[in-house]
Structures are given as C-alpha cells and as structure tokens.
Amino acid sequence: xxxxxxxxxxxxxxxxxxxxxxxxxxxxxxxxxxxxxxxxxxxxxxxxxxxxxxxxxxxxxxxxxxxxxxxxxxxxxxxxxxxxxxxxxxxxxxxxxxxxxxxxxxxxxxxxxxxxxxxxxxxxxxxxxxxxxxxxx
Numbered sequence: 001x002x003x004x005x006x007x008x009x010x011x012x013x014x015x016x017x018x019x020x021x022x023x024x025x026x027x028x029x030x031x032x033x034x035x036x037x038x039x040x041x042x043x044x045x046x047x048x049x050x051x052x053x054x055x056x057x058x059x060x061x062x063x064x065x066x067x068x069x070x071x072x073x074x075x076x077x078x079x080x081x082x083x084x085x086x087x088x089x090x091x092x093x094x095x096x097x098x099x100x101x102x103x104x105x106x107x108x109x110x111x112x113x114x115x116x117x118x119x120x121x122x123x124x125x126x127x128x129x130x131x132x133x134x135x136x137x
Contacts, residue, residue: 020087020110021090028053049083060076063099081099091109092109108121114132
C-alpha cells in the first residue's frame with residue numbers, strides 16, 4: 001500500500017500543467033485591419049483597438065454593428081475587443097467582441113510555435129472562427 005501511495009505522489013509531481021504563453025503586447029489582427037494592445041486589467045488580460053489599419057475607402061470608424069444602438073457612435077479606436085481573459089492551463093479564456101459582426105463570443109487565445117497569436121471564438125457553440133494575429137514590429 002505504501003508503494004502505491006508513493007507512486008501516486010511521485011506521478012502528481014511528474015506532470016506539471018503547462019502555463020499559458022504571455023500575450024501582452026501589440027498585435028496586428030487578421031487581414032491587417034487593426035492594431036490591438038493586450039495588457040493586464042486587474043487579474044485578467046484585456047485588449048483594445050489602438051489603431052485602425054484598414055485602407056478600405058469609407059471603412060467605418062465607429063462601432064456601427066453594435067447590438068446596442070446607443071453605442072454605435074463610439075469610436076473603434078479604444079474599443080475593447082478582448083475582455084477579461086484569464087489563464088486556463090496553456091490557453092487564455094474570456095470574451096471577445098467582434099466589431100465587424102457586433103457579437104460578443106466566448107474565446108480562447110494561445111501562442112503558436114511561430115510566435116503568432118491564435119484567436120478562437122465561438123457563438124452558440126457551433127459557429128466558430130479562428131484567426132491568426134501577428135506581433136506588431
């Protein structure tokens with residue numbers, strides 16, 4: 001019995017959980033549409049748009065698709081898009097806001113082996129999207 005207990009005790013130390021890679025910094029979103037800054041916000045991580053990069057003529061500069069009509073005039077610059085992300089094992093979990101769709105979705109963030117940021121969001125469990133963001137120079 002002592003052998004079983006000792007073996008279980010050793011196994012509990014042999015497989016530590018892997019911590020999530022740091023996500024703090026400036027990131028260029030998919031299709032080079034925006035520059036997002038991720039920084040600590042209390043005990044979590046949050047991110048907001050610091051610059052709109054899209055060169056599309058007549059692209060919106062405000063949150064025109066927000067489901068709350070009273071917020072549709074707020075500027076995209078400063079808009080929170082990564083909300084209350086906390087470390088869960090090797091990933092970060094929280095809420096994402098997509099100004100393109102006006103949707104809040106559950107999301108995860110993790111670092112890829114090449115240093116890019118994997119952004120995964122799901123609405124209604126079945127409708128999911130993945131994006132790869134690149135660290136800003």
